[in-house]
Amino acid sequence: MPYYNICPHCGSHLDPGERCDCQSKGPEPKQRESADEKKEAKSA
Numbered sequence: 947m948p949y950y951n952i953c954p955h956c957g958s959h960l961d962p963g964e965r966c967d968c969q970s971k972g973p974e975p976k977q978r979e980s981a982d983e984k985k986e987a988k989s990a
């Protein structure tokens with residue numbers, strides 16, 4: 947038996963019982979940063 951699990955989506959090696967990041971990928975935080983930058987620009 948393998949000592950690690952392989953993500954069936956991206957093929958990355960994961961610890962037993964651990965989910966790959968590609969599975970928990972949601973809304974990118976970069977968008978929030980962009981929104982904050984816009985707000986700052988408006989304030990200024």
Ligand SMILES: [Zn+2]
Nearest residue numbers: 953956966968
């Ligand atoms: Zn993955």
